Structure formats: C-alpha cells, structure tokens
Amino acid sequence: MRWIPVSQAASGMVLGEPVLDSQGRILARKGENLSEELLGLLRASGIGNVFAAETAAPDEVPRADQTAGGPAGAEMAAAVRKRLEVRFRRHQDNALMQTIRNLAENQLIQARLSTQTNQPPPRV
Amino acid sequence: MTPDYQNYRAVVENAKDLPKLSSVITRLLEMIKSPTTSAADVGQLISQDVALASLTLKLVNSPFYGFSQKIYSITHAIVIMGFSRVKNLALAGSVLRSFKPTHTEGFDYYGFWEHSMATAITADVLAQAIDSDYSDEAFISGLLHDQGKLIFVRYFPDEFAKVRKLIDRQQITMREAEHQVLGFDHSHIGGWLAEKWNFPEHLCLGIRMHHAPLLARQHRQLIWLVHAADVFSRALCIGDGGDPFIPEMPQYIWNQLRLTPERVGNVFENALSGMARAGDFLELVRAG
Ligand SMILES: [Fe+2]
Ligand SMILES: [Fe+2]
Numbered sequence: 250m251r252w253i254p255v256s257q258a259a260s261g262m263v264l265g266e267p268v269l270d271s272q273g274r275i276l277a278r279k280g281e282n283l284s285e286e287l288l289g290l291l292r293a294s295g296i297g298n299v300f301a302a303e304t305a306a307p308d309e310v311p312r313a314d315q316t317a318g319g320p321a322g323a324e325m326a327a328a329v330r331k332r333l334e335v336r337f338r339r340h341q342d343n344a345l346m347q348t349i350r351n352l353a354e355n356q357l358i359q360a361r362l363s364t365q366t367n368q369p370p371p372r373v
Numbered sequence: 374m375t376p377d378y379q380n381y382r383a384v385v386e387n388a389k390d391l392p393k394l395s396s397v398i399t400r401l402l403e404m405i406k407s408p409t410t411s412a413a414d415v416g417q418l419i420s421q422d423v424a425l426a427s428l429t430l431k432l433v434n435s436p437f438y439g440f441s442q443k444i445y446s447i448t449h450a451i452v453i454m455g456f457s458r459v460k461n462l463a464l465a466g467s468v469l470r471s472f473k474p475t476h477t478e479g480f481d482y483y484g485f486w487e488h489s490m491a492t493a494i495t496a497d498v499l500a501q502a503i504d505s506d507y508s509d510e511a512f513i514s515g516l517l518h519d520q521g522k523l524i525f526v527r528y529f530p531d532e533f534a535k536v537r538k539l540i541d542r543q544q545i546t547m548r549e550a551e552h553q554v555l556g557f558d559h560s561h562i563g564g565w566l567a568e569k570w571n572f573p574e575h576l577c578l579g580i581r582m583h584h585a586p587l588l589a590r591q592h593r594q595l596i597w598l599v600h601a602a603d604v605f606s607r608a609l610c611i612g613d614g615g616d617p618f619i620p621e622m623p624q625y626i627w628n629q630l631r632l633t634p635e636r637v638g639n640v641f642e643n644a645l646s647g648m649a650r651a652g653d654f655l656e657l658v659r660a661g
Contacts (some may be wrong), residue, residue: 282633310634310638332610333608333610335617336607336608336610336617336618336619337608337619338618339618339619339621340619340621343621345622345624345627346619346621346622348634349604349605349608349622349637350608352608352634352637352638352641353605353608353609353610353641355638356609356638356641356642356645357609357610357645359642360642360645360646
C-alpha cells in the first residue's frame with residue numbers, strides 16, 4: 250500500500266484505506282476501485298493523497314437470481330452451478346478465482362435464459 | 374533441459390509428416406519480419422494464392438465480423454480491418470486447414486478446437502476491453518496457444534494415454550500430468566512448432582509461455598492475455614481444455630491487465646456471443 254497523490258492514482262488500483270473529507274465523512278470505502286469516476290470525485294472534493302493498493306482481490310460478485318425463468322430456469326441454473334463447482338473445486342479458498350467463478354455463472358445463466366425459449370443452448 | 378526433452382524435440386522436428394503451411398504463408402511469415410514490407414505487398418501476396426485468398430475472404434465475410442457490406446477483395450479487407458488483422462486471418466485459415474483430424478482415444482479433436490476458438494475470441498475481446506497494443510495479435514495467439522497438444526497426441530500416443538490416466542486418477546490438470554510423464558508440457562511442444570514454422574516472436578512466446586505467465590519477460594501483455602483468456606474460456610465451459618479443471622490466475626496478472634469484475638463480466642458476455650457466431654471458423658476444422 251502506498252500513499253500517493255491522486256494525480257498518480259490510476260484506474261485498476263484500489264483504495265487501501267477509506268477516504269474521509271475534512272468533516273470525517275466517508276467519501277470512498279477501503280477496497281473501492283480507483284475508477285476515473287471516483288478519481289474525479291476525489292479531485293472535486295479537494296482530496297490530495299490516497300492510500301492505494303494494487304493487490305487487493307476484487308469484491309465478491311453477487312450471484313445471479315437462481316429462480317428466474319420458472320422451474321426450467323431454476324433447473325438450468327442449478328446445472329450451471331454444479332458444473333462450475335466441479336471445475337473450480339481446486340480454488341475454493343481463492344477469492345479471485347471465486348470472483349471469476351461467480352462472473353461466469355451469472356453470464357452463463359443469463360445467456361441460457363435468453364436462448365431457452367427459441368434456440369438450443371450453445372454446446373458446452 | 375533433460376536429454377529426454379531434446380529427444381522429444383528431435384522427433385517432432387524431424388517428423389516427415391509434420392503439418393505444413395502453404396508456401397504463400399511461409400513467404401508471408403518471412404516478409405512480415407522485414408520492416409520494409411508494406412501492407413500492399415502482403416495483400417498482393419495473399420491474393421496470389423486463390424484458395425488462401427478466398428478462404429480469408431470467407432472468414433472476413435462470416436457473421437463473426439458482421440460487416441454490413443460484402444467484402445470482395447483482400448485489398449478491400451485490408452482497408453476495412455487493417456493489415457495485421459487480415460494477415461492473421463490468412464494465417465489462422467491456413468493453420469486450421471493444415472492440421473488433420475486426430476483420432477486418438479480420449480482426445481476430443483472438435484472439443485479441442487472449440488476451446489481454442491473460445492480462447493481466441495476471449496483474448497480478442499479482452500485485448501479490446503483494455504485497449505491493448507496487442508489487439509490485433511490476441512486472436513491468433515489464443516487460437517494457436519494449445520497447438521502443441523495436437524502434436525503431442527499425434528506423435529506420442531502412449532505418453533498421452535498415461536497423461537489421461539493421471540488426470541483421472543490424481544485429479545490434476547493436463548499440464549501437471551504432462552510434467553509427471555514428460556518433464557515438460559504442451560506449451561513447449563507448441564513452441565517448437567511455432568519456431569519451426571517461423572512464427573513471429575510474439576506469437577511464439579504467446580504459445581510457449583501461456584502456462585508460465587509470471588515468467589514472461591518480453592511481450593508480457595500478450596502472454597498475460599492468452600493466459601487469462603485460457604482461464605476465462607474454461608470458466609465459461611466452452612470446448613475441451615484437456616482436463617475438467619481451471620488453471621489458477623495469479624492476482625498479479627489480474628491487476629496488470631487492469632481487470633475489474635465489471636470488465637470481466639462484459640468480456641464474458643461478448644465472448645459468449647462471439648462464440649455463437651464463430652461457426653465458419655469451426656467448420657474449417659470439421660471439414661478436416
Ligand atoms: Fe495449455
Ligand atoms: Fe488452453
């Protein structure tokens with residue numbers, strides 16, 4: 250973690266500590282991505298320096314709604330989850346790999362739901 | 374390296390029936406190493422080989438790219454897509470055509486190419502998402518990253534049978550099993566072929582280093598892209614990557630590629646939709 254001027258922060262880094270304004274209000278939370286948007290906000294609020302970290306694992310990704318698409322949708326979602334569980338079983342304690350797993354799960358379920366009605370799902 | 378490594382390499386390099394690239398592609402690979410070669414030179418060269426030119430145009434006009442107008446000539450394709458992309462498409466078509474289907478017990482030839490295609494598309498989408506300098510090279514590097522497996526399966530079927538058994542019994546990745554049996558893995562074999570075929574250096578390294586991305590020294594971002602695309606295409610469960618697992622992506626590479634969950638979610642979405650439009654590429658493989 251490094252104490253750096255906001256001008257040197259780049260998107261892709263994350264906050265190593267929360268950013269507070271002069272009244273002690275939280276402007277941004279620890280772990281938040283230093284996106285262009287957030288950097289703009291910090292600059293506008295007169296923040297000069299931040300604690301930036303480069304190695305934090307991304308936040309956990311919320312998982313897709315497992316019940317969309319009725320019973321057929323729920324069955325499909327369960328099949329996708331099961332499949333990914335097997336594929337990722339060596340990475341159960343790895344936060345980054347679990348993030349990737351959740352992202353894949355969400356996209357696969359979404360793609361299947363949108364093709365479910367008319368076309369056969371892509372071969373996997 | 375062990376003497377075994379040299380022996381295996383010699384077997385591959387001296388194999389009489391090693392897949393051959395067309396003479397035009399061989400010329401092309403030589404030409405692009407020279408800084409004085411122009412886009413026009415390359416366009417002219419590809420156009421000379423009627424079969425190669427029409428194959429390239431077929432891919433250019435495939436739904437994968439979805440251009441609104443039909444593109445009739447290589448010159449026109451270069452104007453629309455840029456010289457490097459057209460050159461790499463010609464190379465992709467030529468390589469896809471030169472491999473013959475392998476019927477080895479336990480090797481899913483079509484699943485192999487599905488995995489390769491998914492890795493190509495994911496690498497391409499990913500490179501664009503992070504605005505990489507390697508945007509034109511990511512697709513071909515992803516497509517050929519596992520080419521060593523085709524050589525391995527074909528020339529060393531006994532070793533491959535042992536590798537398959539190990540994967541099942543010990544629940545390990547294909548690469549780990551290869552290291553137990555051979556002392557090296559398909560990325561080395563793919564690298565031998567890439568060098569033999571006189572591929573440009575970045576492509577050789579993309580193939581050779583895709584399982585050792587932290588050791589990359591040159592063309593690092595391309596190697597990281599291929600590594601990430603391999604992990605991602607397996608996460609999306611497309612095709613057959615050789616084992617039912619997923620290689621671990623180091624946090625360092627996630628950070629270096631400036632990835633975020635949002636970005637990767639978009640990459641996944643685009644990769645899935647790209648895969649649904651990639652039929653023309655996979656047909657080349659199916660036709661054998
Ligand atoms: Fe591989
Ligand atoms: Fe792979």
